[in-house]
Amino acid sequence: MSSPPYIVKESSMRFFSNNNHLIIFAVFFTHIPFMVLGQLNEPITPLPLEVKFDKAKASLGKKLFNDKRLSADNSISCASCHDLEKGYGTDLLPVSEGVGGKHGERNSPTVYNAVYNFTQFWDGRAEDLSQQIDGPITNPLEMGLGTLQGAVDKIKSDQTYQQAFKQLYATEITIESMKDAIVEFEKSLVTTNAPFDQYLRGDESAITAEQKNGYQLFKTYGCVSCHQGQNVGGNMFQKLGVLKNINLQKGSLSKDLGRYNITKNEWDKRVFKVPSLRLAAVTPPYFHDGSVATLKDAVKVMVDYQLGREVPEEDILAIVEFLKSLVGELPKGVNS
């Protein structure tokens, strides 16, 4: 009467009891890759929630970052062009004003999340943050000190610096230790836990429906071909005007030859580092010369010249909405 189910039950029991470990093993190893791949298969990944850096060195670096003595006429600090509060690491100007009111040619990119960029500067001429520091300090249009040693010499007279460096680096202030302190501070400048990151981590309610839609459009329109990874960009070079000649643009975007100036490769004309879009929503104006004022216009330029498409206005707006969800929290201790 009840024998068939009983038999089935028994056989199934025997199956499990005999091969219990095998089953667990199989489930474990067949599911893990999917779980991992499931996450990897989003082209954008969240920024780490916690960043590692040496607190003492970073706080020394912060002091240097805000120190106007690092410029020729004591008027400009790193923070002058990379305002850590209002400007989200930029000065919100097309191009920054250096010593003596001189203007450079390129827009100041944000220092936030710069540690995750594969190279530094618009044309990627610096391999890392440490190399990057050489640029603005020595550039006559920016801080105008001529040499890094000039910067070291200026801060050497400060007893508190001397003490701090002796304590942390066991040496006098050197170019290396000065740069290291600043780099250590920049490592702390990560905007973690953006709504979109929360969404990626599984919180469906972290972003709005429009933002979700914007993300899908961002993917389908192909923006994500270049703006991908944890920094939503910042890990490759791309040519400006892949599908439409940038000379057709009414603004000034075609003037700067970008990476060509360094490599002299014909193909590298107007090749720039793909910028991170993490803080794009809060760091106008846009592009290497800051010539485009709004995010909407910037997206339009990109869609037009890079993707070679016609995109309806509402989609553009959705993408802009999505970009807003990429803005993370300012790290604690930056404001104080």
Place this chain on the structure above:
Amino acid sequence: MKASLLIIIFLALAILGGSGLFIYQRTLPDIDAIRKDIVERILTIDSLDTNINELAIRNRYNFDLNYDGVTRASSLLDKAVSDFGRTYFINKNAETDLLARRFQDFKNELEVKKELIENFKTHNSVLRNSEKYAPLVGRKLIAVADQANEMTAKEHYTEIIREMLEYSLQGSSVRLENLKIMRTQLTEVEKSMPRQALTEMIAFNNHLSVVMEEKHNTDTFLRKIMLSTTGEELSQLSNAWDMWFVDQSQKYDNFTILLTAYIVSLLAFIAIIVWILRSLYRSLDQKVEERTKETEIAFEELKEYETQLMQSEKMASLGQLVAGVTYEMNTPLGYISANVDTVSKNIKGMGRVYEVMNILSNEVSLPKPDGKKMGALLKHLVKLFREGGKGEVINETQELLEDSTYGLNEISQLVSSLKDYGSIDQSEMKSINLNRNLDTTLDMSKSLIKNRELVRNYTDIKNIKGMPSQLNQVFMNVITNAIQATDDNTGKIIISTDSDEDNVIIEIEDNGIGMREEEVKHVFDPFFTTKDVGQGVGLGMAVAYKIIKSHGGEIIVESQPSNGTKVIIKLPLNHTEN
């Protein structure tokens, strides 16, 4: 002298050679550590390098949808390589140093590869966009053609999209050639298409061209990445390192040979020194033996001499004794002799009385005494009696004899003292009371003491076992010193005896000239004397010390210049002779 010079030379050579070797060794690298480090570094670099290839493929075939992986790997590779360079090639000239050249070759190749990767990323992104978008636009155009009933156009678009997708998947040149032909045909097809689809047609054309171009580019870059010779360059570098290690181990072998030579020469040198030292010691041994013999002989002689000296000191004190005795005996003997003279004279006078008395007695005894003769005899007898002081002679003689008896008594007493003292060499332990011995000695010294004040603070001490003659000599010596140190008239000598549980303590204190600390230190040294020449040879205290020690006792001298001297002698109550 010679040996010490040799040792100095040896040490100098050892230090020089050792430090030379040390410096040489310092110039030699620590091969094992370096090998381990190098292997680790090369492995890391190699695995990152191959990892990059894999990651690029993953990007190409959309396993990875972003470039974070390849970017991270490539920046790690960069860091590993520049670390490698910083550690090992910082001051190396690539033209002269093989390792540096190989490393430079690898770095150059890696630079090329990095450039290829960047290009791949750039082109791959563009391709990805277009290969996704072109079919979308194409589908729209198919729909448009369908609506316009342009079946050739529809078919052509369908065909070209399929061909494009296959090309973008397989990348074969045949497909590319097909595509090129189809694209030229497309201009014809487009003419039949409705004008409202112009934008789409341009876009499609654009993206198709991008796919064709970028697929080719991307594949070329990817192929170049895969064919990049970084791996070979790295293995070349690794080989160069292997050669370097062989080279270095050669150096190590040289070093080992040098080290062995150094050690052998050191050992040889040590052997020479040992040999020299040995022969030196042998002669030294002989010398020591000779000297020992000489010393032994000298010691024997000295011992003999010491005995002699002790004897002579004994003789000296004996001489003193004799002088004292002579002095003591001279006075009684003097007056005894004078008395005897007088008595004999008196007796002579009395003898004549007796002669006359005898004749008278004979005359009286005769049967017929001669009166006349008897009268003359009586007359003569009276004359003699009167001449003899009428019997005073008898009284005088009586007194003289009494005096003499006193003198003889004194002499007899002195002799009995001498008898005590004379037993000086009787090495026989007796139970003695030191108070008595002190008294005896003081008696002997009476002539020397003269007007010195003598205080005897005796207490009732127990008998000890000792040799009286020897202890007498000790006391004699000490008291003689005390006497000689003090003035004849103002001198004061205090002699105290006392006892505690185990010892009898004798203190002989004087108020004499005393001694300086330096002198006190040497007071028991043989031949040490502060006295004038002839007063003593300086053995008194030495002898005393020896005797007291042989009695298991202790003798201490306390003295300060012009503050007197105190000699404390402690003798044990129960001394067992060893």
